[in-house]
Amino acid sequence: MELGETLAVPVYEGVDKDTFLRDIYPTRRPAVLKGVSLGPCCDRWTVEYLAERGGPKDVKVHVSAEPRMDFLHKNFLYRTLPFDAFVRRAAEKKHSDFFISEDESYYLRSLGEDSRKEPADLRKQFPGLAEDFCIPEFFDPEQFFSCVFRISSCGLQLWTHYDVMDNLLAQVTGRKRVVLYSPQDAQHLYLVGDKSEILDIDMPDLERFPDFVKARRYECVLDAGDLLFIPALWFHNTLALQFGVGVNVFWRHLPAESYDKRDPYGNKDPVAAARAMQGLDRALRMLEDLPPDYRDFYARRMVLRIQSRAYCSLPAEAVHTDSSLKSS
Numbered sequence: 001m002e003l004g005e006t007l008a009v010p011v012y013e014g015v016d017k018d019t020f021l022r023d024i025y026p027t028r029r030p031a032v033l034k035g036v037s038l039g040p041c042c043d044r045w046t047v048e049y050l051a052e053r054g055g056p057k058d059v060k061v062h063v064s065a066e067p068r069m070d071f072l073h074k075n076f077l078y079r080t081l082p083f084d085a086f087v088r089r090a091a092e093k094k095h096s097d098f099f100i101s102e103d104e105s106y107y108l109r110s111l112g113e114d115s116r117k118e119p120a121d122l123r124k125q126f127p128g129l130a131e132d133f134c135i136p137e138f139f140d141p142e143q144f145f146s147c148v149f150r151i152s153s154c155g156l157q158l159w160t161h162y163d164v165m166d167n168l169l170a171q172v173t174g175r176k177r178v179v180l181y182s183p184q185d186a187q188h189l190y191l192v193g194d195k196s197e198i199l200d201i202d203m204p205d206l207e208r209f210p211d212f213v214k215a216r217r218y219e220c221v222l223d224a225g226d227l228l229f230i231p232a233l234w235f236h237n238t239l240a241l242q243f244g245v246g247v248n249v250f251w252r253h254l255p256a257e258s259y260d261k262r263d264p265y266g267n268k269d270p271v272a273a274a275r276a277m278q279g280l281d282r283a284l285r286m287l288e289d290l291p292p293d294y295r296d297f298y299a300r301r302m303v304l305r306i307q308s309r310a311y312c313s314l315p316a317e318a319v320h321t322d323s324s325l326k327s328s
């Protein structure tokens, strides 16, 4: 068995809010947007500038001896560093000061002031740097959820996961590969909560994860200055091809009351979905009263009922595609 072809994420040039809302947003599919102005950050954000403007404010970062981070088995540490020291370390290949080894990798996903309650907002945590970044205004201000700094060492790979908010990921400096999978391929991704168990998406263990070959792989490489629209529920896996600085903006697609209020990360399932999952767990516990062959039969009937009552198809695929990545 082999992995299938790679599909290119469509690329759009010089998109404005009207084009985004008319041609891209309703498709509920990822898109790379080139040529959207992100402000002076694209020219200014050198390592030294970031360190000076960001200053010594403490940040909690991921430190990993292996570049492919594994959230489920925690092969990395959380450590606190002054932001300026962190940026300098993340940008260097070998470290004289380190926690685990001289070639450890670093990753920052910035947090709110009270990280358990408040979503991140670059404008509050790093006002001096936020001035340089223009949030693309492709949604109404009241839909805004969070604005997150993403800074990674070259080679660092972030596990495949989904978020429940819509997302514009701005790659300000450095190049990044992003692989995406549709929400409709969820059953092929070996999920534990919002994360996939499959870490090596390029050379997966297909004896352990045979159904992964059925997941359609979408891929793009973001250059400095590019934006990637990641619709809520689309799985994504990022690989920093260079040291890079990104900012992503999450916003609500659904009415505000649909979301869990205690969710500073934007990755808790919408309230109705979480309740439905609890209901399903209750239903499955009820089946435990039956012998295995009856349980199997009624479980299959439940699956059929779910499929016929709740599955839907995504809007038609966008026609504007970049063929350069197809069938690589």
Ligand SMILES: O=C(O)CCC(=O)C(=O)O
Binding pocket: 150, 152, 158, 163, 167, 169, 236, 238, 246, 248
């Ligand atoms: O850019 C990254 O490193 C990760 C991005 C991500 O996971 C996100 O924007 O949700």
